[in-house]
Amino acid sequence: MTTSFDILGLNANLIEGLKKEEITEPTDIQAKVIPLALENKDIIGESQTGSGKTLAYLLPIFQKVDSSKREMQAIILAPTHELVMQIDRQIKLLADNSGIPVTSTAIIGEVNVKRQVEKLKEKPHIIVGSTGRIFELIKMKKISAHTVKTIVIDEGDRLLDRNNLSKVKDVIKTTMRDRQLMVFSATIKEETLKEAKALMKDAEIIKVADKTSVNPNISHIYLAAEQRDKIEVLRKLVAAISPERAIVFINKSEETQLTTLKLQHHNIAAHGIFGNASKEDRKKAMEGFISGKIQILVASDIAARGLDIKDVNYIFNLDLPEDPKEYLHRVGRTGRAGKYGCAVSVVTEKELSLIKKYERELDIEIQHKDIYKGTFVDPRKAKPAVKKDVNKNSDVKKKKFK
Helix, strand or coil, X not given: CCCCCHHHCCCHHHHHHHHCCCXXXXXXXHHHHHHHHHCCCCEEEECCCCCCHHHHHHHHHHHHCCCCCCCCCEXXXXXCHHHHHHHHHHHHHHHHHHCCCCCEEEECXXXXXXXXXXXXCCCXXXXXXXXXXXXXXXXXXXCCHHHCCEEEEECHHHHCCCCCXXXXXXXXXXXXXXXXXXXXXXXXXXXXXXXXXXXXXXXXXXXXXXXXXXXXXXXXXXXXXXXXHHHHHHHHHHHHHCCCCEEEEECCHHHHHHHHHHHHHCCCCEEEECCCCCHHHHHHHHHHHHHCCCCEEEEECXXXXXXXXXXXXXXXXXXXXXXXXXXXXXXXXXXXXXXXXXXXXXXXXXXXXXXXXXXXXXXXXXXXCEEECCEEECCCCCCECCCCCCCCCCCCCHHHHC
C-alpha cells in the first residue's frame, strides 16, 4: 500500500490540509483512485463503508478545479439529504484546511428553490445534491452544465437502480461528452456495474477487497429481551452508559419516529432521521447530533447510508439485519480514527440465530451481557465486566469488554 499522499500526485496544500484532520496516509481506495482520477479517467470504485471513498474523489476534484474561474466545474450526486450535507461539509472543511478557495453549495429537493437559485448566482465550483432538483435547476438554466468537467455518483448502487437511473442519465446528458464520470459505492451489483459502464468511456474498475473482519477497535455485545421490552432495555442501557454520541438502528423506516418519541418520553436526547420528516427537521437532527446537543440518533439502514460522523462511541441495534454485511456497515460507524467503540444489540430469543450467523460469517465474538448497577456484567453475575463509557477513557480497549 502507498504510504504517503506525496507520491499520488497531490499538491502540497491539499496534503497539509489533510494533516490538520490527522490524515497522513491514504486508504487503499484513495491510493488506487487518486492517480487515475487526476488523469481524468472514468472510474467505478467499490470499497466498504468507512474506507475513505469521499476523499478519494474530492481530492482529485480539488486539484483540478480552476478556482480563479467563477464557474461550476463538478457535480456530485447523492441519494439522501444527510449524505449531501455531509459531503458539502467535507468540501468546506478541506477548502478551509488547505487554503484552496474552492466553493460549493448543497442542492436538495423539497426546500425553497428560490433560495437555491440565489446561492447558484455565486457560481460555486462544486454542486452537491439530489438528482431531481439538480436536473430541475439545469433546465431552468441556473446550473451551467456545459462547464461541468466531472460528475460523481455517490452510493451508485442506489442512484443507478431502476428507480433513479433515468434521472441520473438526464443530468449526465446535459454535460459535455468529454466530462469525467466517477461512480462509488460500498457494494456494486452486476446490474449496477453494467449500467455504470454503459455511461462511461473505457471505465477503470477498482474493487478494494471487502475485509470481512470487523475493526478490532470495536467490541460486540448482545442483551437478551422480549420484543415488547426492547425500548425499556434500551432506555436502561442509555441511562447506564450515558454515551456521548450513539446511533440506534432499526429495520423499518416507518418505525423510526415511534422509537424516537418513546425515547424522548423517557427524557433521552434522541432524534430520528426518517423519510417523511421535513428537510429542515432532518438538518436540525444531524447538526444537533454532530454538535453533541443530541445524544442519540435513531435511523434505519436506508436513512443512514453513507453517514460518516466522528466520535460515535456506541451503536445500538434495536433490530438485527438479516445480512451480516449490513451489521458490518452499521457497526463500522463507531471505532473510527483509532478510537474504541462498542456495538450493542438488543435481541429476542428468535434473533439469537442471527447473532450466531454474524459470529460465524464475520469471525467475531459477540458476548452475552446483562446490565447490573450501570455496568455490563456476565449473565447471572454481579461482578462488573466493563467501564461505563468507551470514550471517556481512551485506555478502555476491547479486552475490557471480555
